[in-house]
Ligand SMILES: Nc1ncnc2c1ncn2[C@@H]1O[C@H](COP(=O)(O)OP(=O)(O)OP(=O)(O)O)[C@@H](O)[C@H]1O
């Protein structure tokens with residue numbers, strides 16, 4: 001076997017890491033120093049030189065996209081299919097283990113995955129059950145707490161709440177939520193991991209089995225592991241395992257989601273004899289960009305300390321653009337991208353990064369106006385669109401009738417005359433008898449406790465789902481999906497939408513059929529799973545990440561958080577303003593401020609050749625006109641590395657007036673054509689927005705009640 005390709009293009013330090021003898025090893029190194037590359041070559045090294053069985057390798061990456069790229073790279077290096085190898089995200093891997101061992105994990109066989117939205121809905125129901133008022137016990141906050149506990153590996157029963165009545169209530173909510181998930185046969189993202197950890201910990205045979213099997217464990221972006229992920233690593237590697245982690249303490253940006261930077265330090269204690277290697281040469285960016293990043297991050301304390309250098313070119317100064325307002329900022333960036341493309345660059349080489357997802361809209365408008373194709377990562381993803389979630393909910397009900405979240409979602413979609421009153425009765429019965437809504441419905445019907453009209457409508461719904469199940473049994477997944485979309489009436493339902501988006505939605509539904517087709521022959525790592533379960537799990541796990549559409553040359557838009565690990569020749573970071581970046585919730589707390597600075601460091605170090613930073617002197621944010629100050633992070637970059645491009649751009653800069661429509665949009669958080677729910681009028685579509693601030697008014701066409709004008713601030717509209 002020729003090992004040259006594996007060791008080519010590696011410097012000495014990198015080679016030392018790739019070829020180190022098996023055993024715990026940690027690579028601590030800055031951005032662009034080749035950590036990910038080293039991890040890939042290490043896998044190739046293990047497979048060839050160490051003769052490791054592919055079956056014995058487990059590699060953890062941060063996104064599914066990174067996992068796919070990693071697999072492709074390895075196959076390219078080795079010139080054979082890397083089958084048997086497990087590469088995935090923590091969630092993906094945990095999910096796979098739970099599918100194999102659902103019985104041991106005490107899950108129902110066809111358990112479904114709850115996404116963030118479903119979680120909030122479920123907590124709402126739990127609150128009703130506990131007779132707690134949503135105004136006092138905000139569902140989103142409860143979800144946030146539950147997730148944080150799970151990330152820390154804590155069950156409701158473990159939390160000491162003796163002296164804190166507030167905490168006690170949250171723990172009660174958590175316990176009731178756990179019970180509801182159990183009843184419904186659903187698990188949330190945090191549960192995937194926690195359940196897996198409990199499984200490996202409590203089931204000695206299984207734990208032993210996997211420890212013996214996964215002799216080699218490798219983890220990218222190690223600085224962003226949380227407690228429960230770390231516990232998983234320890235359980236799967238045992239004390240003496242060959243565990244290879246790469247990370248950068250300066251790029252830890254998920255503290256707010258429970259990631260523990262301390263895990264980098266704990267590694268030494270938990271894996272005795274661990275070796276530490278450092279990489280210091282950066283191969284990604286120009287010297288100017290690197291100097292700027294180094295200077296910025298030097299403002300943080302308590303760093304493990306490292307300095308990056310490059311022997312590449314010095315490069316151009318970093319452009320700093322002071323925009324009049326957010327529209328002017330977007331216009332400037334789009335012009336630059338146009339120029340890049342005219343000069344022969346590719347659109348996909350340009351990335352626009354921002355702190356807050358809400359910033360993408362203005363860029364999208366400008367890109368559309370300039371007819372530049374773009375893709376937003378982390379925006380409203382395919383699998384999160386309302387019509388797609390409706391279709392998936394039907395499929396989920398076919399897989400598992402106890403899935404209450406799905407039941408609630410589609411029991412009256414398309415409208416079939418099942419009102420809130422009937423639903424409330426159902427929920428009451430479900431609660432009293434500790435059963436799922438489906439069973440509650442069956443019993444209410446059997447006991448003839450409903451008014452005739454409601455009973456007929458409900459019976460028709462149950463019959464519909466049963467009929468769908470019968471008619472699609474034994475058929476290929478794409479046919480099942482197409483059948484459900486058609487016969488549940490979803491296609492006709494979206495076509496009726498009066499907001500002009502009906503055809504788009506219908507196309508999305510048809511796209512879902514294509515997506516399902518891809519799951520008719522399962523990839524090796526999902527073998528043995530029912531295609532429907534595999535498909536639904538994929539929809540839930542991929543939703544967090546961006547559209548998995550065919551590759552196309554488009555401008556890349558994403559938040560700074562999702563840019564982690566990536567690189568682009570041309571990077572724009574927008575909104576370098578106090579209160580936006582650093583975020584206003586973080587600027588008062590020294591630790592959070594440091595996390596924001598690390599995020600800025602991640603942003604700067606994504607750039608290979610050109611970097612442009614911009615801020616606006618006026619911006620609409622959270623419905624208010626603000627006049628932000630430039631970010632402190634700008635001042636932390638030495639002036640000699642930057643170039644002010646404001647003067648040149650002033651020549652023909654129209655003062656863009658966003659106009660009342662756009663103002664109202666950002667004011668209310670509502671969107672033209674968006675679907676909303678009103679506490680008494682039910683579901684509808686936003687037809688018009690008008691005015692600003694406290695006076696913003698919105699016109700909604702309600703399915704049941706027709707078109708109405710409402711004052712946005714009082715209407716209690718909820719987006720669906
Ligand atoms: N020895 C080398 N010679 C040439 N190019 C290299 C070398 N090592 C890494 N590179 C290139 O440098 C770039 C950065 O590498 P990589 O993405 O692995 O860095 P990283 O440390 O994982 O960065 P991040 O911290 O941002 O994830 C890549 O384009 C990679 O191909």
Ligand SMILES: [Mg+2]
Pocket residue numbers: 035036037220565
């Ligand atoms: Mg990397």
